[in-house]
Amino acid sequence: MQKNHLMTALFTTVWVLLALCFSSLIYLSYQDYVHPRNVYGKWIEVDAPDYNTDVLFLNERGVYRNERLISTRFLFDGTTVTIKTGQGNYVYQVAGSDNKPLLKRLEPSIPPKRFAKGS
Incomplete structure (x- = not known):
């Protein structure tokens, strides 16, 4: 027993x-x-003319748009990136594949923008 x-x-x-x-x-x-390092790096707008292409750069110090600091932090939950700036909130959805990641802007929805991970 x-x-x-x-x-x-x-x-x-x-x-x-x-x-x-x-x-x-x-x-x-x-x-x-869900670690933010998964979206760190340079994101280049696709389907935009060369003279008007936005470039986002995300790192541990904040978010830069066209080499200008727009926010000192951002939130990443594994599928969406939320950036709070003085001009309002920007929400991007991670899309694409591991080989070709994309960020699709959800808010503001107009004009629609997509960003590809740069080198």
Whole structure:
């Protein structure tokens, strides 16, 4: 009878430890997914004339548009980038693929703008 209880306790302990490890891996993976470094870098407007192309640069110090600081921070939840500026809020959705990421501007919606990740 004691051997049976010991096996049950051992099985339960192993099961709980595995569940904790799995939960930790999921949590760490999610934290990596929503980390702002996933959108750091230069974003160049597509389908715009050369003389009027916007360039966004996102990094840990803030957001720059055409080499001018427009915000000292931004929010990234894994799918959308929200930038609060003195002119209002700008919301961009991450689209495209891992090889060709895009930012689609959702707010303000007019004029529509898309940005491709630059080098």
